[in-house]
Amino acid sequence: MNNRENDGLEELDSLPNGVKLSWGLGKQPKRGPKGELSVEQIVEAAVAIADREGLAAVSMSRVAGALGFTTMSLYRYLSSKEDLLVLMQDAASAVPIPPQREEADWRDEMREYVRETIRVFREHPWYGDLPITGVPVTPNVLRFVEWGLRTMREFPLSDYEKMSIILLLSSYARSCGIIEQDLGRLVREGGDPDSFSGLSYTAALRRLVDADRYPYLHPLVMSGVYTGEKEDENPVGDDMEFGLERILDGIQHYLDTKQGKEPAAEEEGGN
Amino acid sequence: MNNRENDGLEELDSLPNGVKLSWGLGKQPKRGPKGELSVEQIVEAAVAIADREGLAAVSMSRVAGALGFTTMSLYRYLSSKEDLLVLMQDAASAVPIPPQREEADWRDEMREYVRETIRVFREHPWYGDLPITGVPVTPNVLRFVEWGLRTMREFPLSDYEKMSIILLLSSYARSCGIIEQDLGRLVREGGDPDSFSGLSYTAALRRLVDADRYPYLHPLVMSGVYTGEKEDENPVGDDMEFGLERILDGIQHYLDTKQGKEPAAEEEGGN
DNA sequence: ATCTCTTGTTTATCCTATACACAGTATACC
DNA sequence: GGTATACTGTGTATAGGATAAACAAGAGAT
Numbered sequence: 042m043n044n045r046e047n048d049g050l051e052e053l054d055s056l057p058n059g060v061k062l063s064w065g066l067g068k069q070p071k072r073g074p075k076g077e078l079s080v081e082q083i084v085e086a087a088v089a090i091a092d093r094e095g096l097a098a099v100s101m102s103r104v105a106g107a108l109g110f111t112t113m114s115l116y117r118y119l120s121s122k123e124d125l126l127v128l129m130q131d132a133a134s135a136v137p138i139p140p141q142r143e144e145a146d147w148r149d150e151m152r153e154y155v156r157e158t159i160r161v162f163r164e165h166p167w168y169g170d171l172p173i174t175g176v177p178v179t180p181n182v183l184r185f186v187e188w189g190l191r192t193m194r195e196f197p198l199s200d201y202e203k204m205s206i207i208l209l210l211s212s213y214a215r216s217c218g219i220i221e222q223d224l225g226r227l228v229r230e231g232g233d234p235d236s237f238s239g240l241s242y243t244a245a246l247r248r249l250v251d252a253d254r255y256p257y258l259h260p261l262v263m264s265g266v267y268t269g270e271k272e273d274e275n276p277v278g279d280d281m282e283f284g285l286e287r288i289l290d291g292i293q294h295y296l297d298t299k300q301g302k303e304p305a306a307e308e309e310g311g312n
Numbered sequence: 313m314n315n316r317e318n319d320g321l322e323e324l325d326s327l328p329n330g331v332k333l334s335w336g337l338g339k340q341p342k343r344g345p346k347g348e349l350s351v352e353q354i355v356e357a358a359v360a361i362a363d364r365e366g367l368a369a370v371s372m373s374r375v376a377g378a379l380g381f382t383t384m385s386l387y388r389y390l391s392s393k394e395d396l397l398v399l400m401q402d403a404a405s406a407v408p409i410p411p412q413r414e415e416a417d418w419r420d421e422m423r424e425y426v427r428e429t430i431r432v433f434r435e436h437p438w439y440g441d442l443p444i445t446g447v448p449v450t451p452n453v454l455r456f457v458e459w460g461l462r463t464m465r466e467f468p469l470s471d472y473e474k475m476s477i478i479l480l481l482s483s484y485a486r487s488c489g490i491i492e493q494d495l496g497r498l499v500r501e502g503g504d505p506d507s508f509s510g511l512s513y514t515a516a517l518r519r520l521v522d523a524d525r526y527p528y529l530h531p532l533v534m535s536g537v538y539t540g541e542k543e544d545e546n547p548v549g550d551d552m553e554f555g556l557e558r559i560l561d562g563i564q565h566y567l568d569t570k571q572g573k574e575p576a577a578e579e580e581g582g583n
Numbered sequence: 584a585t586c587t588c589t590t591g592t593t594t595a596t597c598c599t600a601t602a603c604a605c606a607g608t609a610t611a612c613c
Numbered sequence: 614g615g616t617a618t619a620c621t622g623t624g625t626a627t628a629g630g631a632t633a634a635a636c637a638a639g640a641g642a643t
Contacts, residue, residue: 056516064520072610073620100599113601114622122600170443173490176539178513183521183529186538190528200537202554208491209484209555216483219444242449245327249335250454257461258454266471267457268447283473284480290565291558344589345639371630384632385591393631 056178058120059127063179078110080118084128088165091129096167099125126171131179133165138188148289150192155214155285158185162218169219185211197299206292213288217281243268327449330395334402334450349381351389355399359436362400367438370396397442402450404436409459419560421463426485426556429456433489440490456482468570477563484559488552514539 102112189207252259261267373383460478523530532538
């Protein structure tokens with residue numbers, strides 16, 4: 042399938058169909074009836090369903106039904122469900138990146154970067170259920186990478202180092218997003234506020250986690266810290282913020298090291 | 313496996329079936345023919361299939377077939393596929409925790425902790441595909457938490473702070489594991505070493521990531537750093553190690569702060 | 584010996600994704 | 614204009630998934 046419309050960009054054929062679509066590289070047909078549907082509509086409907094009922098509820102027939110069409114009509118726009126998932130991810134990642142402020146502190150920018158990433162998970166709880174397909178290659182996700190690089194524009198680091206830091210930050214954000222959404226689901230699914238799952242686990246764990254085999258964990262289970270029983274007493278506040286500050290400190294320390302003394306034998310994973 | 317008839321532990325009923333099974337809390341029947349199968353066998357077979365063909369290949373009929381039984385026979389041992397997944401996770405997490413060495417450096421221990429976690433992902437590439445169900449509650453996964461707490465046994469931190477650090481470390485390990493397994497799959501699926509996906513993406517991205525909309529990303533795509541084209545030139549070495557060292561530095565810094573000056577208003581996320 | 588519970592199996596129901604052929608429609612070319 | 618062509622949405626069909634229900638055989642309990 043060579044796309045003459047694509048200005049002779051044969052390189053693009055190596056991309057999965059969904060990725061091509063995300064860049065708006067569909068071929069627009071000349072003959073035949075105009076499509077009553079559109080990729081955007083389909084993705085929008087799919088996202089709406091996932092937002093409400095989770096990723097598992099997104100089936101081709103469900104999406105088609107929501108739009109008032111038959112299942113197979115979707116395949117005129119997408120070549121597989123995998124395409125749809127790719128497009129859903131990119132759509133969910135379409136958050137406005139704040140404009141560049143020259144005087145901004147990089148720590149502030151990175152905090153916002155992570156927070157914004159986590160917000161995607163909060164608004165689209167299914168986001169973490171998407172299978173990761175590798176390095177980001179769709180436009181909106183790449184805009185996030187772009188943003189991350191921007192926060193480090195003044196860093197005296199190599200591109201490789203910057204990419205590693207982006208990996209670090211987004212990994213952390215992803216995990217936090219998944220866990221937050223997960224705990225939220227636990228609470229929601231509890232149904233009965235009386236004997237809801239999260240806390241009643243505590244009682245069960247107290248029976249199972251014995252002091253012999255779990256000497257260090259045992260006290261935490263007993264005190265209820267492990268299951269977050271008395272979360273309001275938690276002085277750490279938000280777990281996410283805590284870990285993020287540690288990471289930022291680590292980056293800061295790396296910058297200091299790089300600038301002050303030239304790389305001593307301080308690093309062992311390096312090179 | 314201590315199987316007393318639920319010594320009046322009604323608390324355990326709040327646990328999902330799979331979790332109960334992971335603690336060896338099945339009830340053993342007296343009447344009827346003795347089972348030719350066992351939960352352990354089933355889980356073992358399922359893990360073997362997932363190791364070879366991925367989590368998607370694990371279907372009840374596939375597992376049953378591998379054991380020479382019919383699909384429905386499994387339901388005499390597990391009440392749902394979800395149970396099977398819980399047990400698979402716990403089985404994959406059954407790695408030997410190194411014995412406690414009193415003189416060990418906590419940084420070394422944490423490095424090993426993360427490395428070992430990532431090793432689980434490497435040996436069981438499907439591990440990251442498992443839906444996270446919340447706070448760990450199965451014995452082998454809890455042993456990991458136990459280990460993490462052990463590495464911090466000398467830390468002058470609260471239990472909450474320690475839990476946050478464990479979250480930080482395992483989040484990071486999880487993300488690295490997922491990404492590593494992901495890139496590996498890309499390479500494997502490439503088939504043709506010539507025009508395999510990872511690198512041919514580069515060509516496509518060079519056309520799509522323009523300098524206007526992606527000013528900071530553009531040079532990385534062009535130089536091939538983004539897609540890891542010349543990975544051997546990467547001075548950072550292993551991305552994983554890099555980020556981990558940053559995190560450890562961050563923890564170190566937190567400890568220093570806590571010990572030197574008493575908690576100033578250094579933390580802003582706190583409650 | 585019979586009752587009762589447990590086993591593995593058979594059968595059936597209800598979902599998936601998606602391949603394929605069809606009928607209708609709008610444009611390109613003659 | 615006509616007509617071929619490419620494109621639309623649809624209906625039908627296949628192959629696979631999880632799991633509920635009914636059932637025959639086996640084995641301890643009475």
